[in-house]
Amino acid sequence: MKTTPLQPEHEALGASFTDFGGWQMPVRYANELAEHHAVRTSAGLFDISHMAEIRVSGPQAAEFLDYALVNPSSVIAVTKAKYSLICAENGGVIDDLIVYRLADAEFLVVANAGNREVVAAELQARAANFAGATVVDESDDWALIAIQGPKSAAILQQVCDQPLADAKYYSILSARVDGVDVLLGRTGYTGEDGFEVFAPAAAARQIWQLLLATGGSDLTPCGLACRDTLRLEAGMPLYGHELDLEHNPFEAGFAKVVRLDRDADFVGKAALEKIASEPIARRLISIVGEGKRAARQGYEIFEPGSERAIGVITSGALSPTLGYPVAMGYVDASVSAEVGTKLEVDVRGTRLEFTVSAAPFYKRSK
Amino acid sequence: MANPTNLSYTKEHEWVLVEGDTATVGITKFAADALGEVVFVDLPKVGAATTYLKIFGEVESTKSVSELYSPITGEVVEVNASVKASPELINSDAFGDGWLIKVKFAELPADLLTAAEYDALTREA
Numbered sequence A: 001m002k003t004t005p006l007q008p009e010h011e012a013l014g015a016s017f018t019d020f021g022g023w024q025m026p027v028r029y030a031n032e033l034a035e036h037h038a039v040r041t042s043a044g045l046f047d048i049s050h051m052a053e054i055r056v057s058g059p060q061a062a063e064f065l066d067y068a069l070v071n072p073s074s075v076i077a078v079t080k081a082k083y084s085l086i087c088a089e090n091g092g093v094i095d096d097l098i099v100y101r102l103a104d105a106e107f108l109v110v111a112n113a114g115n116r117e118v119v120a121a122e123l124q125a126r127a128a129n130f131a132g133a134t135v136v137d138e139s140d141d142w143a144l145i146a147i148q149g150p151k152s153a154a155i156l157q158q159v160c161d162q163p164l165a166d167a168k169y170y171s172i173l174s175a176r177v178d179g180v181d182v183l184l185g186r187t188g189y190t191g192e193d194g195f196e197v198f199a200p201a202a203a204a205r206q207i208w209q210l211l212l213a214t215g216g217s218d219l220t221p222c223g224l225a226c227r228d229t230l231r232l233e234a235g236m237p238l239y240g241h242e243l244d245l246e247h248n249p250f251e252a253g254f255a256k257v258v259r260l261d262r263d264a265d266f267v268g269k270a271a272l273e274k275i276a277s278e279p280i281a282r283r284l285i286s287i288v289g290e291g292k293r294a295a296r297q298g299y300e301i302f303e304p305g306s307e308r309a310i311g312v313i314t315s316g317a318l319s320p321t322l323g324y325p326v327a328m329g330y331v332d333a334s335v336s337a338e339v340g341t342k343l344e345v346d347v348r349g350t351r352l353e354f355t356v357s358a359a360p361f362y363k364r365s366k
Numbered sequence B: 001m002a003n004p005t006n007l008s009y010t011k012e013h014e015w016v017l018v019e020g021d022t023a024t025v026g027i028t029k030f031a032a033d034a035l036g037e038v039v040f041v042d043l044p045k046v047g048a049a050t051t052y053l054k055i056f057g058e059v060e061s062t063k064s065v066s067e068l069y070s071p072i073t074g075e076v077v078e079v080n081a082s083v084k085a086s087p088e089l090i091n092s093d094a095f096g097d098g099w100l101i102k103v104k105f106a107e108l109p110a111d112l113l114t115a116a117e118y119d120a121l122t123r124e125a
Helices: A007-012 A032-041 A061-068 A113-129 A152-157 A201-218 A224-233 A269-277 B029-035 B081-085 B115-124
Strands: A016-020 A023-028 A043-047 A052-057 A081-087 A093-103 A106-111 A134-137 A142-148 A172-177 A180-185 A194-200 A219-222 A282-289 A300-302 A309-318 A325-332 A342-347 A350-357 B014-019 B022-027 B038-042 B055-061 B065-069 B074-079 B101-105
Touching (some): A007 A201, A016 A224, A023 A032, A023 A224, A032 A224, A043 A201, A052 A061, A061 A113, A093 A180, A106 A113, A142 A152, A142 A201, A152 A194, A180 A201, A201 A219, A224 A309, A224 A325, A309 A342
Parallel strands (some): A043 A219
Antiparallel strands (some): A052 A106, A052 A134, A081 A093, A093 A106, A142 A194, A342 A350, B022 B101, B038 B055, B055 B065
16 A cells, blocks of 8 residues: 555554545544534644645646536636646546646646546546647655645745745645745635645655644644545545545536536537536535434435435535534435435434435634 | 553444443444544434444434444443434543443353454454
């Protein structure tokens, strides 16, 4: 199993580990509930070096990405970022991505750890007809450290030479931290303000140590357990749960990401146009329960009193912030699933009532 | 990790403290650490029967669910109300305040593990 450049730091901090996307990653350091609350109320530090970084550069870089992804990258202003999807020819989702525009002809595409090879291979294949675009998988060169939470900007500012106050959400800037050239994306996967620090792999440990020392008791090292509950509360999809090759972006609620309203062709366009013109078969919904028992991935969803399953949970947990169970899942589109609709979930043999909720479950106050 | 020597254990990570004809049952610190913070515990009612190595309840953390296997056959005579209200006691004091149920029994299973045997089992894991 692969380990990140920060593995010695995790071991020194006494982390428990889990296998995630072929990587041995910290699942928690001490207490995942305390880690979760730290991100909501103060700040948390995550090693997300398992994520893939793919550089796309050259005079045709923007034109190529417009063809390769479901929304155009040519409209992203330099120093800004955009959420995107890479779809298969049939419209299934290969991965969800963040595309950062570093310069006019320079993009950094961040993909999920488990999809690194397939995304890099797809981008390389799709670049075949774009002589002026180069795709390079730089994942091994980069460490990625996320600092997330209301105090993250103040902590990062103490060790960084660039003013962060003006950095907008979904932007990226070059800066120096501890004498090291880094990129700082104001992005994250927690529903809080925060930054993702792209650092050379060799400098990962010094930056991790410096951030922890600077943050002191305001900054808690955080594992993947709380990363999952944080993103779930924030209504963010996780590839392999809400998104996969079997579901198209319209079912997943990402119709707005798919930009069919452009003349240029892109991979999956024909299939996605057809899918968009037809009623969807199922849709992703958000539900909340009472009590403490979570509806978890794979549990079946029912209409009250009915024996026929109408859907299945994709992610669910007892929400640490809200104190009640929250979940997302796919249900047949023929079933009424307006906000407030009562449904049932089979929780290991017991039917528990859940109510369709607006998404996301949690939104930070600005 | 110190597994108290006055307790017996199962390979399913429960512990049992025998006092006369009553056994106090809980899950080990090793199991609690593996689960993460326990947020829900489902326990039988007083008067329910338990059977050796059969499921008597379950514990949930944010990330996982784990079934509880009874280390003993008998009848539940007490349920820890504190742990139902505050499941995190299982993490903070697995061998003490985090106990789960007390069972009145007639006969002890022959193949419960000693602390040393359980130490060896968890070292392999």
